Amino acid sequence: MRQNVRVSFDKRTVLRDSLSVAIPVGSYGLAFGAAAVSSGFSVLQSCVLSLFLFSGASQFAVVGVIGAGGGVVSAVATASLLGLRNMFYGFRNAPILKVRGFKKVASAQITIDESTGVSLLQEQRGVAAMRYGFYATGIAVFIFWNLFTLLGSLGAQAIGDPATFGLDAAVPAAFLGLVWPRLIDQRTRLAAAIAVMTALILTPFLPAGLPIIATVIIAIVMGWRAR
């Protein structure tokens, strides 16, 4: 941080950034609610995941692994490994937010890709703008995500067989949409390709869920040495 003094900034500009992220994320909540119910979760369980886990990729992983026949341990482990990145975000956000007590708990809960991303976008506008961007985005995404999870899960409950409405393809498409922006260079694309092959090769030999977790080894090997 270059400076710690309060810099004036246009709240509307930051709020526009926040909402332009939060509204499309809401539609993802719709897909999550639908995916959760078509994987066998109840409407209440879908909503509990959105309220208390509140991290899209991890939530999709829980219902995806269970839906594919995986056990509780695999589902929780995959979700937690995907949740690791939120720990790194918190580490970046903590010095900017400087919060304690309940505010720390609440800030940690809304520490996700989107709130961190919008906060970092405001770096030029100063610390106050970063803080505003973090809370505006975190709170807006929280509201939209939970609302749309409820709608999506109620909708899927009414539909019945997920295949007739393409819901079974919407889940992998959601994962594809989450990984796509991360495939920025040859190394990341190579990692993705090896992960796809590894997971498919292991699928007939390991219980469901483990082939996914096994790909963490690829991350460790590829991240071990600087290129």
Added chain:
Amino acid sequence: MSELWIATLLASLFCFILKFLGFSMPESILNQPRIQRINSFIPIVLLSALVAVQTFGSKQNVIIDHRLAGVAAAAIALRLKASFPLMMLTAAIVSALVYRIA
């Protein structure tokens, strides 16, 4: 308690603890370049593996069915820089059409 509830609550608890740890962790651990590099690859490999298993997996088998058509359509939509909602809708419609025809 049912397995689904255990998965729901444990995953929620662990993921919250990770978020909270980030706000409480001493600098030295997370600041290591190696840890950061590995961390940047973790979502890439896990999400890619999830795409693969959700597209081709059917219990312990690897099969090709209507889902592949849906995911391929999603990839084309992403390539054409479609928004996320549009991409998901494309995947669902194409997959449902192939499912009904086949």
